[in-house]
Amino acid sequence: MTLIKSISGIRGLIDESLNPSMIARYAQAFSLISPNHGKILLARDTRNSGKEYIQIAISALERISRKSIVVDIVPTPTAQFEVFSKGYAGGIVFTASHNPSDWNGIKFIGPEGTFINQEAFNRLEDEFKNLSNTEFLENLDDKQMFKDESIDCINAHLFNIENLSIINKNKIKKNNFKVVVDCANGATSIALPQILKNLGCKVIKINSNYNEDFGRSPEPIPKNLSQLCSKVIETGSDIGFATDPDGDRLSIVDNKGKALGEEITLALSIYYVLKYFKKFRNVPIVTNLSTSLISEKIASKYNTRLMRSSVGEINVVNLMQKECALIGGEGNGGVILAESHLGRDSLVGAAIILNLISNESLSINELFNLLPKFYIEKSTVHLTNSSDVYIKKLKELYSNDNIDEKDGLKIIRDNEWVHIRKSNTEPILRIIAESKSIERSKQLIEEIKNEIK
Known part of the structure; x- marks a missing residue:
């Protein structure tokens, strides 16, 4: 089984493509590309294998005199903040x-609290290859004891969010919101209910206990949120929040039990900051090429430029830093607020959405109905040739259209687009289309498929 590698990190099947020796080597390799002084933070989601991997990483780092600090189970954005x-x-x-529980992986965070970029990832791979595989198989200590710093770490992150300049904690508290959460039994299972309670909410939990059995398919997309939709209706709640197992993505279920889709999280967050905080209108909003036009239309309403990067959190972050952007994110439910830290953060997203509802005195369903309506459809094509062959052909065929080539090929028209790009993780070509109707978006995808047969 091939190990999946990209700027988003490394993923593999536990004890097949991902094994203890590999964990030790990557821990040492990461230390070698990191600043010489300072500790390496070690964290995990709720997969049981993560505890063993932390113990192995402690041992591997000790061998090269690198100190580590273990925060154990915390959301990935909490680790970034820390x-x-x-x-x-x-x-x-x-x-x-959001991979199934028989998978695990590694995300690498640089000293700025952001994921490492492609150049750093290349150096990591070089160091990994230079390390001997056999030396880690002898006397490997996977029974290391460590002090769990998770609660202090989570509390520090929540304190930061609750005291952000755009969050009015007292105003949210006055509403006594009833909120259902579905944390996929993952790393937000303590943090998300806690911040909601701190904001005066009555919290109802499903799939929100630390467990590698996620209770549902772990990606927080509408088809996986039927339990949450039902519970919102059953309890008469104001809103439902769902996260993925490591907590960087947030999806919303409205008060009528409808899963709104992960694109809406960023769109509503952008709407909130642009409407209520003029400073956000003075610098660009940053998202990626595959994010919905909804966010772009909202930005346009407030005469604010929206800029697009290649797909991938670090690509969005790099452009945010270059443009001094205050908010950005990706359409998978990932909100990035620079005032907190430069990483997608479901906890920040939840606080923003609650503040928006508080300010508007409207239900989340009513707010959703105010947004412009666009519909994204997605498909894939198995690659039999290099992706460059298909991209070149499509570029020639659509030469009269507005084209963006920074990440594959994006064909842009009024109120619709198609993005064709090679997957970072699989031998497939991803085709994503958006338009004013589901039927038109599907048609756009079929047109591309027919052209590259």
Whole structure:
């Protein structure tokens, strides 16, 4: 089984493509590309294998005289916040995000609290290859004891969010919102209910206990949120929140029990900051090429430029830093607020959405109905040739259209687009289309498929 590698990290099947020796080598390799001084933070989601991986990483780092600090089970954005705020040399989070529980993986956090970029990832791979495989198989200590710093780490992150300049904690509290949460039994199972309680909400939990049995398919997309939809209706709740197992993505279920789709999280967050905080209109909003036009139309309403990067959190973050952007994110439910830290954060997203409802005195369903309506459809094509062959052909065929080539090929028209790009993780070509109707979006995808047969 091939190990999946990209700027989003490393993922593999536990004990097949991902094994203890590999964990030790990557821990040491990451230390070698990190600043010489400072601790490496170690964290994980709720997969049982993560505890063993942390113990192995402690042992591997000790061998090269690198100190580590273990925060154990915390959301990935909490780990990012902690690395930056405490001045650590870097962080390693053992998570496979929304992959099934028989997978695990590694995300690497640089000293700025952001994921490492492509150049740093290339250096990591070089160091990994230079390390001997056999030396880690002898006397490997996977029974390391460590102090669990998770609660202090989570509380520091929540304190930061509750005291952000755009969050009015007292105003949210006055509403006494009733909120259902579905954390996929993942790393937000303590943090998300806690911040909601801190904001005066009555919290109803489903799938929100630390467990590698996620209770549902772990990606927080509408088809996986039927339990949450039902519970919102059953309890008469104001809103439902769902996260993925490592907590960087947030999806919303409205008060009528409708899963709104992960694109809406970023769109509503952008609407909130642009409407209520003029400083956000003075710099660009940043998202990626595959994010919905909904966010772009909202930005246009407030005469604010929206810029698009290649797909991938670090690509969005790099453009945010270059443009001094205050907010950005991706259409998978990932909100990035620079005032907190430069990483997608479901906890920040939840606080923003509650503040928006508080300010508007409207239900989340009514707010959703105010948004412009666009519909995204997605498909894939198995690659039999290099993706460059298909991209070149499509570029010639659509030469009269507005084209963006920074990440594959994006064909842009009024109120619709198609994005064709090679997957970072699989031998497939991803085709994503958006338009004013589901039927038109499907048609756009079929047109591309027919052209590259």
